[in-house]
Amino acid sequence: MRKVRITTGLSCLMAFILCFVIFGSNLAMSYDTVVNGMLGVQTSKVVNDESVADEDTIYYKSAYGDINAKTLKVLKEDTYTEAVQEQEEGTVLLYNKDNALPLSKDEQISLFGYAVVQPLYRNQSAGSRAYSTKTGVDLYKALGTLKFKVNPKLYNAYRQSKTERKTGAGTFFAENADPSALWSLGEEPISFYTDDVKSSWAAGFNDVAIVMLAREGGEGVELYTQTPTEGISQLALSQDEKDLLAMIRDSGSFKKTVVLLNTGNPMEVNWVEEYDVDAVLWIGCPGEKGFIGVANILIGNANPSGKLVDTYAVSSLSAPAVVNNTFNNQQWANLTEALQKSSSNASEISYYTVQTEGIYIGYKYYETRYEDQVLGRFNATGSAGSIDGGAWDYAKEVSYPFGYGLSYTDFEYSNFSVQEQGDTFQVDVDVKNTGAVDGKHTVQIYFQSPYTQYDIDNQVEKSAVELCGFDKKEIAAGQTEHFTITVEKEDLTSYDHMNAKTYILEDGDYYFTVGKDA
Secondary structure (H helix, E strand, O other): OHHHHHHHHHHHHHHHHHHHHHHHHHHHHHOHHHHHHHHOOOOOOOOOOOOOOOOOOOOOOOOOOOOOHHHHHHHHHHHHHHHHHHHHHHOEEEEEHHHOOOOOOOOOEEEEOHHHOOOOOOOEOOOOOHHHOOOOOOHHHHHHHOOOOEOHHHHHHHHHOOOOOOOOOEOHHHOOOOHHHHOOOOOOOHHHOOHHHHHHHHOOOOOEEEEEEEEOOEOOEEOOOOOOOOOOOOOOOOHHHHHHHHHHHHHOOOOEEEEEEEEOOOOOOOOOOOOOOOEEEEOOOOOOOHHHHHHHHHHOOOOOOOOOOOOEEOOOOOOHHHHHOHHHOEEOOOHHHHHHOOOOOHHHHOEEOOOOOOOOOHHHHHHHHHHHHHHOOOOOOOOOOOOOOOOOOHHHHEEEOOOOOEOOOOEEEEEEEEEEEOOEEEEEEEEEEOOOOOEEEEEEEEEEOOOOHHHHHOOOOOOOOEEEEEEEEEEOOOOEEEEEEEEEHHHHOEEEOOOOOEEEOOOOOOEEEEEOOO
């Protein structure tokens, strides 16, 4: 009996060792470059023919030289500095009533919204997962480094909560799963704000309420056009968020309310005046160190200079391209046959999306329909796509246009000119900073091409306006900078899919303009 036990024990041990070796070998092979580097093992070398002189085959040399502990430290520090600058220049100031921003150091702050303790550092795709590292900086920590007085009791209440934002989105790959297992915005219900929690800002920390709202969409994980619980666009405010903003407004405790949009997706923001919000910043997904840049903007150490790359529609469902949302994906008619010939997971190949947006998305749709509205053509004022079922009106449909973004200073244009130069146009303009603080400004050049009978007959789609060039410079207070922007004629073409079956550039009048947005 004892021999049997020993044999059994040895067999188990050997089986374990075998599994470990197999797993370890596969792991080592997967990371062979890293392992060899750590062991100092050289697995290859470049050998030139004797008749060929030695060549330097390193095309892109690092400015930091050989990477070692010292240069790696410098590289990381420079990377963090760059990340902060990117945040400062990418953050978009959408709204700033009565110059509510920047804040002063003596203003005491309360941070609201569960996103302050579970920030969205990135969307669901590649990028920094700072919340799972020791080096990630959240807004609370960033404000603390600037010596702001921030409500610790409220922040710790969020941290101690069991609430958690999941993806906050859905995927058609798991369409039959329980929606509650797939999504949750992670916002606290109004019952979370007990009298004890409210006491933390009753006598102090009530100069500024900063509310952070997050939306986590991304690769293969799209936001809902109808949420599982409320049946609304996920880019609209949820009931918990409405309750939070109403509580802050109705409390009468705070002198200012500032909202930070911590999302890569353009939220609906038609509620700003309803909840007496004083300022709105789109901060995107700041990454590991970006919240330092956000804090710098809040206090005025940096001047926001970002511009929107989306149209912020009053209703996120108003553009025709919404019909091609993931949740409207089509299933193959010959799905059974396709699955028989594929080794892939069924859920990954069962559906397909047809990319048919054309100009019916973003500013190209809204600005084109606006022109048609003004000219009274193509039934542009019809009720299709309007938010209230009445006549379509640009002023009711768009909160902020593409290219929009405020600053802590003002800029004035002069001496605008366009010169044709062969295959290009040279656009020149002077921009003066008329304010009292330095700031960076992005000059945006738009054009309009002729819309002809040929276009109508052959269904050539043209946007009423289109961005064709831009440049960004820092302009000191009271100073003027000259901008020269080159526009390629090739960029003015439109695709003729019916007749020419290529890009065409038609005869006629082309108009150029410089604008602060679309």
